[in-house]
Amino acid sequence: MRETIRTTCPYCGVGCGVSVEDPGGAARVSGDANHPANFGRLCVKGAALAQVLTHEERLLHPQVDGARAGWDEALDRVAENFRKTIVDHGPGSVALYVSGQLLTEDYYVANKLMKGFVGSANIDTNSRLCMSSSVAGHKRAFGADTVPGVYEDLEEAQLVVLVGSNLAWCHPILYQRLVAAREKRGGWPRIVNIDPRRTATSEIADLQLSLAPGSDVALFNGLLRELQKAGKRDKKFVAAHTQGATEALGVARKWTPEKVAAQTGLPLAELHQFYDLFIQYDKTVTVYSQGVNQSSAGTDKVNAIVNCHLLTARIGKPGCGPFSVTGQNNAMGGREVGGLANMLAAHLELGNPAHRALVRKFWNAPHMAEKPGFKAVELFQAIDDGRVKAVWIVATNPVDSMPDADFVRGALKKCPFVVVSDVAAHSDTGALAQVLLPAQAWGEKDGTVTNSERRISRQRGFRESPGEARADWRAICDVAKRLGFSEGFAFDGPAAIFREHAALSGLENYGARDFDISAFAKISDAEYLALASFQWPCPAGVAIDEKPKRFFADGKFFTDSGRGQFVATDFRGTAGRTDAQNPFLLNTGRVRDQWRTTMGAGGAQNLSQHIAEPYAELNPLDAARLGIEPAGLARVWNERGAVILRAQITERQRRGGVFAPIHWSEQFASKARVGALIAPHVDPVSGQPESKATPVCVEAVHPAFYAFVLARKKPENLDCDYWALARIEGGWRIDLAGLKALPDADVFARKIFGLDAAPECDLVAMRDDKAGTFRCVVTRKDEMLGAIFIAPGPVDAARAWLCEQFARSEADPKALLAGRPPLATRDPGRKICVCLNVGAYTILDAIALKKLTSVDSVGAATGAGTGCGSCKPEIESLLKNPAPVSNQC
Numbered sequence: 001m002r003e004t005i006r007t008t009c010p011y012c013g014v015g016c017g018v019s020v021e022d023p024g025g026a027a028r029v030s031g032d033a034n035h036p037a038n039f040g041r042l043c044v045k046g047a048a049l050a051q052v053l054t055h056e057e058r059l060l061h062p063q064v065d066g067a068r069a070g071w072d073e074a075l076d077r078v079a080e081n082f083r084k085t086i087v088d089h090g091p092g093s094v095a096l097y098v099s100g101q102l103l104t105e106d107y108y109v110a111n112k113l114m115k116g117f118v119g120s121a122n123i124d125t126n127s128r129l130c131m132s133s134s135v136a137g138h139k140r141a142f143g144a145d146t147v148p149g150v151y152e153d154l155e156e157a158q159l160v161v162l163v164g165s166n167l168a169w170c171h172p173i174l175y176q177r178l179v180a181a182r183e184k185r186g187g188w189p190r191i192v193n194i195d196p197r198r199t200a201t202s203e204i205a206d207l208q209l210s211l212a213p214g215s216d217v218a219l220f221n222g223l224l225r226e227l228q229k230a231g232k233r234d235k236k237f238v239a240a241h242t243q244g245a246t247e248a249l250g251v252a253r254k255w256t257p258e259k260v261a262a263q264t265g266l267p268l269a270e271l272h273q274f275y276d277l278f279i280q281y282d283k284t285v286t287v288y289s290q291g292v293n294q295s296s297a298g299t300d301k302v303n304a305i306v307n308c309h310l311l312t313a314r315i316g317k318p319g320c321g322p323f324s325v326t327g328q329n330n331a332m333g334g335r336e337v338g339g340l341a342n343m344l345a346a347h348l349e350l351g352n353p354a355h356r357a358l359v360r361k362f363w364n365a366p367h368m369a370e371k372p373g374f375k376a377v378e379l380f381q382a383i384d385d386g387r388v389k390a391v392w393i394v395a396t397n398p399v400d401s402m403p404d405a406d407f408v409r410g411a412l413k414k415c416p417f418v419v420v421s422d423v424a425a426h427s428d429t430g431a432l433a434q435v436l437l438p439a440q441a442w443g444e445k446d447g448t449v450t451n452s453e454r455r456i457s458r459q460r461g462f463r464e465s466p467g468e469a470r471a472d473w474r475a476i477c478d479v480a481k482r483l484g485f486s487e488g489f490a491f492d493g494p495a496a497i498f499r500e501h502a503a504l505s506g507l508e509n510y511g512a513r514d515f516d517i518s519a520f521a522k523i524s525d526a527e528y529l530a531l532a533s534f535q536w537p538c539p540a541g542v543a544i545d546e547k548p549k550r551f552f553a554d555g556k557f558f559t560d561s562g563r564g565q566f567v568a569t570d571f572r573g574t575a576g577r578t579d580a581q582n583p584f585l586l587n588t589g590r591v592r593d594q595w596r597t598t599m600g601a602g603g604a605q606n607l608s609q610h611i612a613e614p615y616a617e618l619n620p621l622d623a624a625r626l627g628i629e630p631a632g633l634a635r636v637w638n639e640r641g642a643v644i645l646r647a648q649i650t651e652r653q654r655r656g657g658v659f660a661p662i663h664w665s666e667q668f669a670s671k672a673r674v675g676a677l678i679a680p681h682v683d684p685v686s687g688q689p690e691s692k693a694t695p696v697c698v699e700a701v702h703p704a705f706y707a708f709v710l711a712r713k714k715p716e717n718l719d720c721d722y723w724a725l726a727r728i729e730g731g732w733r734i735d736l737a738g739l740k741a742l743p744d745a746d747v748f749a750r751k752i753f754g755l756d757a758a759p760e761c762d763l764v765a766m767r768d769d770k771a772g773t774f775r776c777v778v779t780r781k782d783e784m785l786g787a788i789f790i791a792p793g794p795v796d797a798a799r800a801w802l803c804e805q806f807a808r809s810e811a812d813p814k815a816l817l818a819g820r821p822p823l824a825t826r827d828p829g830r831k832i833c834v835c836l837n838v839g840a841y842t843i844l845d846a847i848a849l850k851k852l853t854s855v856d857s858v859g860a861a862t863g864a865g866t867g868c869g870s871c872k873p874e875i876e877s878l879l880k881n882p883a884p885v886s887n888q889c
């Protein structure tokens, strides 16, 4: 019998269980039917996990000063530099910058090393950029960073309000659970989607509120007022279990519907529709994500939402509650170990002397941090001005993902000592490291992660690590030992770390703190190996059951008074304001098949086929005014930086706004690091940057030529004003453009394919001087190595068809030279359904020809949407709006 490994998807915070069969290196990945997050389903990224098991582009060996080194040499170097910096400049001069991508065990030792042994709380994490406003909002309202509800609540609710969440693309399995519940329950829950732009998630919304960016606090203040007015205050609950209602309502009172309408730009009728739904349905869940968190008023947005739930006592009960969905697979685990610079461990408070004493004793810590360390934005400022002189960056790519990313790059360049632990051989941050440490990747590493609903699951290693890659926890413990802290870091594996973490969570807890998993404090290595997923809290001595665990149903909160705290949230606009210089507001976020800054989800070629280029969404009226044509290029810039992106002209985008995805690093595009433009404005409470509202200027780029390239090998020389690379089956596709006319297209093509060094290759060219076009294919014997299409305007080629042809080894070079399929064949178009390989034109043709009206009928006719289902919202959108889809990106 084949062994099945049960593990967890490494991508988003839904935390889906994954089953892997891995006989002889041909892994088969499927959803774990028994895992309570996904019950067997996987989205397109999870389903492509077998493709990321490649060792291509992996960092295989430690490097010191750019040269391969042994682990001992590299670790000695890290420890020596850290020790010397601490001795010379104090513990505050060193820092760790870590990540919600780490396993809890890695995170635990990193936090322990800094806060208990180095004696500085200078450890912060990319989660600062992700959900620290939710943490701060929870702490203000609940007295602890507690997510009150569970996933079932979304299915059981009458109304689900999505705020700043593109659930369909970013938490696809939770979205699918919601869709399935609606199908089963005849359209319940009703769904309201609150987002300045229409997204894939808008397709299932009964009501879309395209509010002005940053105006959520006004909207929810107005809601609080209307709830009170409509008599929806739960008087008993508010009186017995909360405080601060009067102050919060006092602030909300002035937010009349008219005033809210003016602030949010929403029509009064839509506003009343929303308020009426919220008033009418007691079972309401408000799901929120980065449109809420990544704001200079992020914490207030969270509390404005929570206020409405406290007033109506819609919390802790089935089908009710505010629900912060976490992005990273282990954002929650990081919170549990205290990975943020202002937290301790096990949800203990760094600012609380009794908590510090407790942890000091438990860790037998020689140098306990006494005060919070630098939060991410402050940390890179401190690196820049020399207060921090040595930094170790683990599992995050700040040169792309931080705001003011060019400043961050400059700071790291200046920093005397930079260590980067990563799985990838090349990253924009790794390029600046003196020491590079190769880490284990998914499928190799072993430990636990916690999902958005407080469910702890095992990630299990089932593959040998390539080269000398090692677990992050091990590298951290090895440095700790070299710094003289052997006793505190003598762990022999993740199980030992997990036991210590679990024990600390129960230490003198007695129900005073939400996070308690002390039931697992004594589990054996074998039990850890077999550990099934469980939801916390799980205190010692209490039988563990599978019932959903909710907080606050009893009205007991973790504040000093034990009451839930209303917060008076006065409205303030975005920190960045548009003006004549920068008249557009830049919103940034995610696309369905890309993962953060690691394009193509770390090497899965399927996932580059959905959207292959960095782009900017612009409203048609704005684009027309700026003279930007569909598939043309747009320069988006401000005083901090500039990017060049492919224009996507769409009504989904409000006027005055531009949306760009965050996924393209310099490894994949010439100039698409949107982080470089983001102002480092932060929320005053959480320190989370405002990544969704930066004033920018947008203008048309007028290239002298455009080109589209297919290549077996990644070209080494892409010396061009614009280029974007994407993996395809059998090679790469590249879009290029240049501002200066090409003196000789033939020479340019030869350079792209490196032909001077490969005289055995043939180049068959077609030139039309009148039209200004040039096409050629490169072959070696009968094997096709590449093709290039050059034109004075955006290249009009059937890209999806070309990619398909290129993947076939028997492809006819001459047929490819035509750039489009023969008459009888249709270009399938941009891939909408990756699982079944169905393009947009195939779907549109089927809709027109067979007069299809439902997603299911499209599925039956074309197969689209019948795999993982992640593309169903887009099929829905094509049904509603069968306009031609740009094939360009």
Ligand SMILES: Nc1nc2c(c(=O)[nH]1)N[C@H]1C(S)=C(S)[C@@H](COP(=O)(O)OP(=O)(O)OC[C@H]3O[C@@H](n4cnc5c(=O)[nH]c(N)nc54)[C@H](O)[C@@H]3O)O[C@H]1N2
Pocket (backbone or CB within 6 Å): 012, 013, 130, 163, 164, 165, 166, 167, 169, 170, 171, 194, 195, 196, 197, 199, 212, 213, 214, 215, 216, 289, 290, 291, 292, 295, 326, 327, 328, 587, 588, 589, 590, 591, 592, 593, 594, 595, 596, 692
């Ligand atoms: N495919 C994919 N999935 C992912 C990720 C990925 O990279 N790719 N990353 C994961 C991570 S780390 C995270 S944190 C999550 C993020 O998940 P989401 O938060 O759902 O994703 P985003 O696209 O960042 O932002 C969500 C929406 O907020 C909207 N928004 C912008 N400003 C405002 C505003 O002022 N008010 C409101 N109400 N909305 C606003 C944006 O238009 C956007 O559609 O996704 C996770 N899942």
Ligand SMILES: Nc1nc2c(c(=O)[nH]1)N[C@H]1C(S)=C(S)[C@@H](COP(=O)(O)OP(=O)(O)OC[C@H]3O[C@@H](n4cnc5c(=O)[nH]c(N)nc54)[C@H](O)[C@@H]3O)O[C@H]1N2
Pocket (backbone or CB within 6 Å): 099, 101, 102, 126, 127, 129, 130, 131, 290, 294, 327, 328, 394, 395, 396, 397, 398, 400, 401, 402, 403, 421, 422, 423, 424, 427, 439, 440, 441, 442, 445, 472, 588, 589, 590, 595, 596, 597, 598, 662, 674, 675, 678, 691, 692
């Ligand atoms: N403008 C703008 N900026 C944003 C956002 C936005 O919406 N807009 N979103 C923010 C959010 S929510 C987030 S979460 C961040 C994400 O941004 P980053 O934190 O930069 O995340 P990744 O791109 O996933 O980078 C993770 C790195 O860790 C490596 N890695 C993966 N697994 C491991 C491992 O196990 N060990 C080690 N050592 N390395 C590993 C990967 O190869 C990759 O280089 O970006 C933030 N920045």
Ligand code: SF4
Pocket (backbone or CB within 6 Å): 009, 010, 011, 012, 013, 014, 015, 016, 038, 041, 042, 043, 044, 045, 046, 047, 171, 172, 173, 174
């Ligand atoms: S929903 Fe998230 S956790 Fe689940 S398979 Fe998709 S990316 Fe992985």
Ligand SMILES: [Mo]
Pocket (backbone or CB within 6 Å): 129, 130, 131, 327, 328
């Ligand atoms: Mo995130």
